[in-house]
Amino acid sequence: MNSIISDSYAVHFNEKAFQSLNTHLAKMKYSIIFILVDENTHELCLPQFMAEINGDYQFEIIEIESGEVNKNIETCVGVWEALSELGADRKSILINLGGGVLTDLGGFVASTFKRGIDFINVPTTLLSMVDASVGGKTGIDLGALKNQIGVINQPVMVLVVPDFLDTLENRQVISGFAEMLKHGLIQDAPYWHALKEVKSLEDMKKHILTSIQIKNKVVLQDPTEQNIRKILNYGHTLGHAIESYFLESDAKEMLLHGEAIALGMILEGYLSHKLLGLTAESLSDIKNTFLSRYDKVEFSDNDIESILKLMKYDKKNSHGKVNFVLLKTIGSPQVDLQIPIELFFEAFAYYKV
Structure with missing residues (x-):
């Protein structure tokens, strides 16, 4: 390489x-x-x-x-x-x-x-x-x-x-794979589709260079995360809040970073569908791809409310607003979006089905 x-x-x-x-x-x-x-x-x-x-x-x-x-x-x-x-x-x-x-x-x-x-x-x-x-x-x-x-x-x-x-161990490998899938979703639809065919660790190794190239291209355009670099946070606003909640809860088994981010990408995919017109077909593709590799997580209403409260600490927030990265299409993101509160509950309901 x-x-x-x-x-x-x-x-x-x-x-x-x-x-x-x-x-x-x-x-x-x-x-x-x-x-x-x-x-x-x-x-x-x-x-x-x-x-x-x-x-x-x-x-x-x-x-x-x-x-x-x-x-x-x-x-x-x-x-x-x-x-x-x-x-x-x-x-x-x-x-x-x-x-x-x-x-x-x-x-x-x-x-x-x-x-x-x-x-x-x-x-x-x-x-x-x-x-x-x-x-x-x-x-x-x-x-x-x-x-x-x-x-x-x-x-x-x-x-x-x-x-x-x-x-x-395999769980750690699959956790990292979530970030590779994210690179496809935010920048490269063909890469997303190629990664869906990955079956083994040796297959994943072949794609490491491409993922690093994608991230490097974004970072070089915006080293201090003022604009385009924010797209790397797709799935992370809800994902980080979920990860934090499971980390601090004695009643929950801790989620690995990639496991929480995979979940966040499904939820934020739903928000993308509702607000930016991401197609139903693309949304189903995102959900099915992640659920085929990552175990489903159970959430109560109290869990969801606690997770939403944690979002106010997200580092992308500005002037008291929680900012999201969403997808117009696979490979085409948009940054700095605010979400009506009721849509979060809809997103979790979609995930649970």
């Missing part, structure tokens, strides 16, 4: 990824190379990663606990303290080896430690490869509220090694 050039860095793949990493480390002569992992990537990915590094460097490994529940300021404080205790200075670098939680948090930690040190992201999940790999968004959750604290800051490079996906 050819490298993808983003605004100020490149996304490298497979052998080119490690070649680029080794060239960069030899050139920069960092004081200490820190590698941030969780318990899973420490065991399953770190040995393979270290085996590909050439040269004699000082390494320090920092481990955090995996999971969205740990994407918070307390974990950041622990990493900042570890960096300080292990002698990190402004000429150190942090390599984030893990999924989206780890690369989001690690990027934020690096961007704020001593007012910013270099960092490299090595995404190891499908979700982080096709979503967190491009765009420079770093950050953490505020309680159960998703991505409330953070900065946009670019890594030195991103290294995508699809073989790391072989370490994942």
Whole structure:
């Protein structure tokens, strides 16, 4: 695969990824190379990663606990303290080896430690490869509220090694696939239809490059999310609220990000049908495609009301208005739309049928 050039860095793949990493480390002569992992990537990915590094460097490994529940300021404080205790200075670098939680948090930690040190992201999940790999968004959750604290800051490079996906359980893979399907819905109808035919992880790997190219194209046009970059949030306004609600509820089993976003895309597909004229055929296509891969979730009226209250914290909101991304057609989105409250209940009713 050819490298993808983003605004100020490149996304490298497979052998080119490690070649680029080794060239960069030899050139920069960092004081200490820190590698941030969780318990899973420490065991399953770190040995393979270290085996590909050439040269004699000082390494320090920092481990955090995996999971969205740990994407918070307390974990950041622990990493900042570890960096300080292990002698990190402004000429150190942090390599984030893990999924989206780890690369989001690690990027934020690096961007704020001593007012910013270099960092490299090595995404190891499908979700982080096709979503967190491009765009420079770093950050953490505020309680159960998703991505409330953070900065946009670019890594030195991103290294995508699809073989790391072989370490994942199937649920994690399918979660990441939701973001790939989203790329088709917001930018490329033929890509959407091609992804519907994917049957295996090996099939998914063949499409990773296309998804990253789609996201990179959007981000380059709007690095700070003032206009077109908002389309990447299709399914996320309701999806994030659902994810937050299930995260904070003791009575609910936590949903993975992609599972919640898949649900959000069905709901926002219904809103698109009602408000922008998305055809009934396209709406059925969206619903059937996601329900064929993602388990249906049960909602009570109280659940729905609580979810709708959480939407006021969505980062796309402005001037007290909850802003949505909806589809005119598959591949053609529209941003900054407000929704009549009764349509939300209609959307959930449509999902339940």
